[in-house]
Amino acid sequence: MAVFSRRSVLRGTLGLSLAKSSAALAQSSAPALLGAAGKAFDTDVAIIGAGAAGLACARECQRLGRSFVLIEARNRIGGRVFTDYLHETPVDAGALYIHWSEKNPWAEIARSASTATVDSDSLPSGSRFFAADQAMEPPARRSAFAQFEGLLDTDKGVVPDVSLLERAGSDPDFLRSANAIGRMSVGDEPGRISALDYSRLWSGTDLIVPDGYGKLVAGWGADLPVKLNTLLSRVDYRDSGVRLTTSGGTLSARTAVITVPVGVLQAERISFDPPLPRETLSGLEGLSMGALTKMALRFDGERFGIDLGTDLWDTLADGAILDFECWPFDRDVMMVYFGGDYARNLAKQGEVAAVAEMMRHLHRLIGQNPRPHLLEGKLYGWSEDSFAMGCYSHAKPGLASARAALARPIADKLFLAGEATGGETPQDAFGGAMTAGGAYLAGRSAARAAHALMGS
Numbered sequence: 001m002a003v004f005s006r007r008s009v010l011r012g013t014l015g016l017s018l019a020k021s022s023a024a025l026a027q028s029s030a031p032a033l034l035g036a037a038g039k040a041f042d043t044d045v046a047i048i049g050a051g052a053a054g055l056a057c058a059r060e061c062q063r064l065g066r067s068f069v070l071i072e073a074r075n076r077i078g079g080r081v082f083t084d085y086l087h088e089t090p091v092d093a094g095a096l097y098i099h100w101s102e103k104n105p106w107a108e109i110a111r112s113a114s115t116a117t118v119d120s121d122s123l124p125s126g127s128r129f130f131a132a133d134q135a136m137e138p139p140a141r142r143s144a145f146a147q148f149e150g151l152l153d154t155d156k157g158v159v160p161d162v163s164l165l166e167r168a169g170s171d172p173d174f175l176r177s178a179n180a181i182g183r184m185s186v187g188d189e190p191g192r193i194s195a196l197d198y199s200r201l202w203s204g205t206d207l208i209v210p211d212g213y214g215k216l217v218a219g220w221g222a223d224l225p226v227k228l229n230t231l232l233s234r235v236d237y238r239d240s241g242v243r244l245t246t247s248g249g250t251l252s253a254r255t256a257v258i259t260v261p262v263g264v265l266q267a268e269r270i271s272f273d274p275p276l277p278r279e280t281l282s283g284l285e286g287l288s289m290g291a292l293t294k295m296a297l298r299f300d301g302e303r304f305g306i307d308l309g310t311d312l313w314d315t316l317a318d319g320a321i322l323d324f325e326c327w328p329f330d331r332d333v334m335m336v337y338f339g340g341d342y343a344r345n346l347a348k349q350g351e352v353a354a355v356a357e358m359m360r361h362l363h364r365l366i367g368q369n370p371r372p373h374l375l376e377g378k379l380y381g382w383s384e385d386s387f388a389m390g391c392y393s394h395a396k397p398g399l400a401s402a403r404a405a406l407a408r409p410i411a412d413k414l415f416l417a418g419e420a421t422g423g424e425t426p427q428d429a430f431g432g433a434m435t436a437g438g439a440y441l442a443g444r445s446a447a448r449a450a451h452a453l454m455g456s
């Protein structure tokens with residue numbers, strides 16, 4: 001999750017400490033999946049998707065001595081953790097923060113790889129606030145944010161399975177807090193988000209990888225064998241094992257771990273025979289994909305008098321929020337964040353229209369035309385990405401049990417794993433959901449479960 005780190009929300013620092021290659025050499029892009037003749041199955045574990053969950057699953061299979069085939073639809077690994085480059089400037093298009101780093105495996109991986117990380121709280125920060133492009137005083141009751149977060153803290157009391165909006169009640173400050181958390185942390189309108197699901201998320205120290213979280217993940221997975229450009233379209237689990245139809249041929253496996261995003265499953269991009277069990281379907285129905293969206297704007301060195309680390313927060317008339325994060329790591333780049341339906345609509349319009357819209361807002365916020373100084377603008381519209389279908393999952397109000405339903409193994413041989421089931425076990429109540437760390441834990445757990453079910 002992004003923009004508001006849960007930790008910053010917990011401390012009530014609205015607008016501060018914002019939550020805010022390649023590896024493919026060892027990986028083939030010419031899939032050849034058929035296994036050796038005479039074997040009952042081509043492999044022990046078929047792993048679908050080479051994001052954080054799929055890579056962790058593959059690594060664990062390796063450690064356990066299980067054979068696996070890892071397939072990925074894109075031409076790269078890493079999934080929603082992806083470092084893009086504007087000129088030579090790294091920009092994390094998806095995940096940015098190593099959340100709850102005290103127990104997040106990516107923090108340890110960064111340490112082992114001697115990859116530099118910084119505590120997001122140690123970075124320069126400051127905020128300016130706008131309402132419909134007009135400068136305004138900072139919200140009067142910033143502490144309202146902390147108070148509202150208290151209503152979402154299971155340590156302080158029972159959190160009912162209602163929407164964030166309902167939890168906020170009629171207090172305008174709480175409503176503003178719910179709106180900000182919904183759109184900028186979860187990526188959706190607060191009326192669509194289960195407060196209970198949100199309250200279960202882990203918090204802790206958030207680290208940032210200046211060279212790119214995506215670069216770290218892709219580097220870690222670089223030596224794993226992956227079939228890139230290989231799309232799974234059908235899973236047949238009628239008989240023993242699992243038979244998969246992919247754009248690179250068919251593959252049989254004793255078990256399969258499917259790590260594609262929830263949005264991909266909901267869109268029925270993959271068919272199942274027999275159809276997925278009722279419980280799994282209810283899990284899918286209980287979740288939605290948010291639409292936290294990013295844009296990177298690279299300028300020619302002009303800083304418009306804005307200090308390093310400043311966020312320009314603009315709340316539009318319909319409640320949509322824009323965050324222009326200025327010059328992270330002293331780079332000539334502004335990152336713009338927005339979420340919910342506003343983001344979905346803008347992503348549909350495409351990069352040129354979206355960049356133009358942000359430049360119009362920015363012009364009004366800073367009182368001068370930034371256009372002549374813009375060198376490049378890139379939109380990362382995950383809601384329009386057919387291999388993601390959104391940023392990450394959240395439970396709908398009243399349906400906070402959805403993640404547990406989705407995580408149940410199917411027919412003792414099919415496992416759905418990824419950020420949606422993020423967390424080591426259901427007992428952890430999926431506190432790692434929405435995050436790359438949670439996806440890692442879910443992928444690793446699925447490998448262990450598959451291993452246990454296969455026996456020796």
Ligand SMILES: Cc1cc2nc3c(=O)[nH]c(=O)nc-3n(C[C@H](O)[C@H](O)[C@H](O)COP(=O)(O)OP(=O)(O)OC[C@H]3O[C@@H](n4cnc5c(N)ncnc54)[C@H](O)[C@@H]3O)c2cc1C
Nearest residue numbers: 001049051052053073079080095096097232418419435436
């Ligand atoms: C804008 C944004 C900001 C975020 N910020 C943070 C953050 O700060 N910190 C954090 O921890 N998390 C953040 N996240 C969430 C994080 O990126 C995800 O939770 C995590 O990367 C999910 O990993 P995964 O392996 O479950 O799924 P993915 O990374 O989506 O991996 C699934 C893979 O399956 C592939 N696939 C899809 N369909 C098929 C198919 N039919 N056949 C074969 N392969 C297929 C996809 O291409 C993909 O590579 C953010 C995400 C976004 C979009």
